[in-house]
Amino acid sequence: MKSFWRSMLEKDLSVYVDNALSFKEHVIRSTAKANKVVGIIRRTFDFLTDDLLVRLYKSLVRPLLEYGHSVWQPQHKTLCSDVEDVQRRDTKLLASIRDKPYPECLATLRLPSLEFRRKRGDMIDLWKYIHGVYDTDRPHFDIEKTRDTRGNSLKINKHRCRLNLRNNSFSHRVVNDWNSLPESVVTAPTVNCFKNRLDKHWRITPLCTTPTVLLRTIEKARYYMWNIVYATHATN
Structure with missing residues (x-):
């Protein structure tokens, strides 16, 4: 043995x-x-x-x-x-x-801040997974089947969990941000198109892009503007 x-x-x-x-x-x-x-x-x-x-x-x-x-x-x-x-x-x-x-x-x-880049990177990775760019057969995400016109047609069901470890895992933490994206963003035909549409959407509606570590030093409005504008210049 x-x-x-x-x-x-x-x-x-x-x-x-x-x-x-x-x-x-x-x-x-x-x-x-x-x-x-x-x-x-x-x-x-x-x-x-x-x-x-x-x-x-x-x-x-x-x-x-x-x-x-x-x-x-x-x-x-x-x-x-x-x-x-x-x-x-x-x-x-x-x-x-x-x-x-x-x-x-x-x-x-x-x-852009590193926290913003991590959040943006999560969205890019999730798009690649859902659209079959990543070669995997294991379904980690439960796509919600609904006729609700709010949000997008690729919404993900978010299952309840009691552990912080699970809450912070990739398949759980990305759900809210992804579900809040409009249809035109999540259905982008290519990854570069998705990046451009995501940046454009967040420039108009800066959702969940605020690192708390930076809010201590500048007003929220100015921080939003800088993070969104300069994120488009970030290389991957």
Whole structure:
């Protein structure tokens, strides 16, 4: 008979998960690695322009904070803040905006918040799944069959659950945002068309796109405007 051993932490496809199915350790390690890269950029470059800083950040730092985000989405505000703090620290490398509030730094550099990008990425992944872009036969989503004209024809039934772990899982947390999208967005023929229509819709109706970590430093209306406008410039 084979013996089994208890493991407190495992890594699968470079994503860490502990024995409580928490991704806290993954967030800690990812942010630590990304912060080190930000430090290397600061020590290597004596002078940074807006364009150079953004290029370095998008190619070297942000991928470390977004790899596999659909799986390890931060559950607690503290972890969300820890991830966002990396981007905040990176924007402060530019001397001309170092003393400005974080949202103004994002506006200057034409960057959306990381929390907004994760939410937008969730919608893109869900569109790909529902429209068969991802090769999988297992049905994770229960498409609602209704004649209700509100929302869209691809609404997903949201099942009740009592655990926060389940509430924060991809198949559960995306339901409300997806169901609120209009028919023209969810039925987009291509992924690029979906992205364009999603950005246009959120520009008009900024639903669920507000990271609480940023609301402490700027009025809600100004934050909405910056996040939606500059999200269209985000690369995937």
